[in-house]
């Protein structure tokens with residue numbers, strides 16, 4: 001297996017733990033183990049007594065019971081728990097694809113969604129969206145990419161990096177197209193439940209189409225990335241079995257303490273959603289006002305979901321050098337679009353409590369900017 005460097009994670013890894021002001025993070029504000037355990041009487045003692053043996057490969061049954069309540073058509077045995085969404089992406093593509101197969105990936109995207117299928121030797125086509133038409137989805141372009149060998153389509157809504165929802169009619173047409181050709185849809189829904197207007201939430205793909213896998217994670221909307229816990233929900237038993245067989249070669253099972261903490265947190269999921277949404281809705285108008293004040297530098301298609309947005313940097317300057325200078329001189333971390341092959345864009349994050357402070361530091365640094 002040959003795989004190219006994960007540019008997003010390499011850039012974040014270089015600066016995330018040194019920079020003071022994180023202004024591009026995609027995970028919502030986190031919380032402590034103590035805060036999670038305080039949600040339920042008895043949870044503290046139960047956690048201390050929780051057995052640290054191996055857990056079941058598909059995930060602890062009592063955790064899958066809780067996760068299944070997120071879906072209308074999914075029973076607990078139609079869920080596989082993984083060590084975060086990242087493992088799910090890796091395992092899905094490797095369990096499914098051979099060098100004779102073809103996959104289609106909506107791009108720009110979270111990098112592994114594109115590099116992992118390539119690493120299997122399969123042919124991979126990009127269903128690329130474009131800033132010039134406000135990141136619209138060109139459905140006929142997707143149709144024209146389908147081949148007799150296409151086995152998977154990766155979609156991501158709410159979307160990293162634009163923070164935009166897929167329009168509902170496009171979502172349904174993608175699932176119908178896949179159904180006509182028997183293609184699996186890998187629907188990356190890790191930012192689901194953080195729609196800025198909850199009435200715009202799309203159904204989970206696994207509830208609409210039998211060969212759709214809905215990818216969930218505690219990392220983003222719920223702000224618990226350190227638990228490293230994610231899951232796949234799907235009604236097709238054969239792909240879930242392949243995923244479990246492959247998982248025996250990666251992690252065997254998820255972390256027992258993380259399964260416990262996730263089950264507690266998810267019995268109170270609405271609290272996590274409410275908290276993240278409150279932060280995002282407070283931060284967004286401040287960020288928009290900042291872009292209006294600096295319209296000579298920045299322009300964006302305002303996001304309608306998630307904790308992130310993708311902003312065009314107007315000066316004819318190298319975006320990566322701009323971001324690196326900013327983090328070195330002011331300690332403010334932005335993510336250059338070069339890591340998404342979008343060299344005119346920058347990813348901003350607005351899911352952290354201290355976003356106003358980070359923004360103020362960016363603004364005073366810009367005052368010195370040539």
Ligand SMILES: Cc1ncc(COP(=O)(O)O)c(C=O)c1O
Nearest residue numbers: 084085086110160190217219230
């Ligand atoms: C769209 C998308 N999918 C998957 C992941 C991986 O998430 P996790 O932390 O659960 O591995 C990310 C993380 O940034 C993401 O943005």
